[in-house]
Amino acid sequence: MHFVYRSWYAGPLSKHARHFPGVTVLDWFRRSWDEAAREDAHEWVRRELGADVYGLYSVFETGEPAPTSMADLRRLMRHHLHYEEDLRVDDHSVRVLTNDDEVKLAYYFVDDALVSAEPDRWSYPVHQGRLLPDAADGPGRPFEPPVSPNTVDLGREGGDGVTYAVVLDFEDGDRSVGGVRSTAFPGVRLPELATALRESDADPERWSGEMLALRALTAPGEDLIGPALERRNRWPTTEDEIIGVHRRRRAALAYPHPRAHARALRLLDGFTPAYGRDPGRSLIHVGDHLAQMCVHTDEPFGHRQWFLFDDIWAAAHPGLAASLIHYAFHWDPRCTRRHPPHAPCADDAYLEIEHNNGHIVRDYEPYDEPEMLSMIAALDAAGEHAERDVLREILTGERAATRVLLVVNRPAHRDRHRRLIGVIAARLHRPEPGTCDVSVFVIRPDRRGEHAAVRTALRLWHELRAAGVDRLAFTMPHSRMGRAMVRRLTGLGGETPPGTRVEVPLEQVRRSSDRWWMTQAAP
Numbered sequence: 001m002h003f004v005y006r007s008w009y010a011g012p013l014s015k016h017a018r019h020f021p022g023v024t025v026l027d028w029f030r031r032s033w034d035e036a037a038r039e040d041a042h043e044w045v046r047r048e049l050g051a052d053v054y055g056l057y058s059v060f061e062t063g064e065p066a067p068t069s070m071a072d073l074r075r076l077m078r079h080h081l082h083y084e085e086d087l088r089v090d091d092h093s094v095r096v097l098t099n100d101d102e103v104k105l106a107y108y109f110v111d112d113a114l115v116s117a118e119p120d121r122w123s124y125p126v127h128q129g130r131l132l133p134d135a136a137d138g139p140g141r142p143f144e145p146p147v148s149p150n151t152v153d154l155g156r157e158g159g160d161g162v163t164y165a166v167v168l169d170f171e172d173g174d175r176s177v178g179g180v181r182s183t184a185f186p187g188v189r190l191p192e193l194a195t196a197l198r199e200s201d202a203d204p205e206r207w208s209g210e211m212l213a214l215r216a217l218t219a220p221g222e223d224l225i226g227p228a229l230e231r232r233n234r235w236p237t238t239e240d241e242i243i244g245v246h247r248r249r250r251a252a253l254a255y256p257h258p259r260a261h262a263r264a265l266r267l268l269d270g271f272t273p274a275y276g277r278d279p280g281r282s283l284i285h286v287g288d289h290l291a292q293m294c295v296h297t298d299e300p301f302g303h304r305q306w307f308l309f310d311d312i313w314a315a316a317h318p319g320l321a322a323s324l325i326h327y328a329f330h331w332d333p334r335c336t337r338r339h340p341p342h343a344p345c346a347d348d349a350y351l352e353i354e355h356n357n358g359h360i361v362r363d364y365e366p367y368d369e370p371e372m373l374s375m376i377a378a379l380d381a382a383g384e385h386a387e388r389d390v391l392r393e394i395l396t397g398e399r400a401a402t403r404v405l406l407v408v409n410r411p412a413h414r415d416r417h418r419r420l421i422g423v424i425a426a427r428l429h430r431p432e433p434g435t436c437d438v439s440v441f442v443i444r445p446d447r448r449g450e451h452a453a454v455r456t457a458l459r460l461w462h463e464l465r466a467a468g469v470d471r472l473a474f475t476m477p478h479s480r481m482g483r484a485m486v487r488r489l490t491g492l493g494g495e496t497p498p499g500t501r502v503e504v505p506l507e508q509v510r511r512s513s514d515r516w517w518m519t520q521a522a523p
């Protein structure tokens, strides 16, 4: 098993990785369960994993027996783990996104088998040590980045190769993990990058601030990019460091090279580190086809990372190259979706949707049966027999091929309210491809009026579109609540009698204007 902690407090790479040979994730949790509970679980986690993993201790304080399977571990984590944003436990991994009110933090436990099967997702996160390996000269090979880069034209049409720049940095704690797109410079390899940057016309509209600075910081006659990186390490980046400096610095950095460079040198002259920044703690390594800089930037967040590599390096280390570009953009290494920066990561094989109102939509699991029985009793008492009967059939296994989703509360609410709020049962691509047949969509009678249903539905429609569904098929509900919801979502009104089969195209379904995650993903 590999453990990875993605944290801005974790040193030069802002991540910490440890390998536990010969054990699976499940073995590790089983082995650790009682050991951690016997002492202070905080302290135990720090010692065993080598990092103070935010909130992880809570799963060892449940008082329940050790997990017997990954499904059981998923249940225990859902009910007891302190995490703020996202939790995914599948057969070979645990992936968590949380935050400490300052920055986001992610951690992963992953089986060796999954790392071997998905090197393009895991090689970089599990890589041990501070420096990535170099690559000797060799043939380049076409490299397809898993997230489309910002392509910057240096006027090198017909030149060999491509150079990629990945800068792991953040401006806003709420957006401090993921969302970073790489830059691609076609027609140039790392040994020619400094020259190519100097000879290009920089477009401040298309270039990132980091790449504008890098260009301005190369000196005439320099072949290698190393000296420019050394200068970047002593380059003012915060407001306090650039006080008194030209406001339109970005535009000034895009001047023709001699002028931009002269201005950059003047900025270097006046540099006084602020906010605990210590250039002496930075790490710069320049190889033939990979340049890496871990630049110490402030306290307590420490370092930011720059990687410049070309297609020759990517051909020698395809897993590292792909997983690094994926890591920069997605918090979840198993995210299978093309989505806009900072939109939620999604794993199409594992549905778990978190709403900002604190509700989660996830698959039904056997341990949910007691809650389901209580929901059936509540529907029975409310006289909603059609819905009750569908739920009964789900429990008795008469609804094969139906995906059953639950709307549940966040664990933090579990002591105050019931966990199960609603049930959705649907068959994807039935009765024909592109249609989703919804057998039931019901909210507990005592939990209505919170708009949980409409919000959940809107979010699910978005997921369905991503899964290639463009029509909904359902039976017009009998309950007042069901009919009100259909009216709000589709505009279908009272003239459609209960029990009638209806099909509506998803475009007809109301779109929510105030939810940024509703925007269709841009590749």
Ligand SMILES: [Zn+2]
Pocket (backbone or CB within 6 Å): 058, 080, 081, 082
């Ligand atoms: Zn707790």
Ligand SMILES: [Zn+2]
Pocket (backbone or CB within 6 Å): 329, 330, 331, 332, 335, 336, 337, 339, 344, 345, 346
């Ligand atoms: Zn993602």
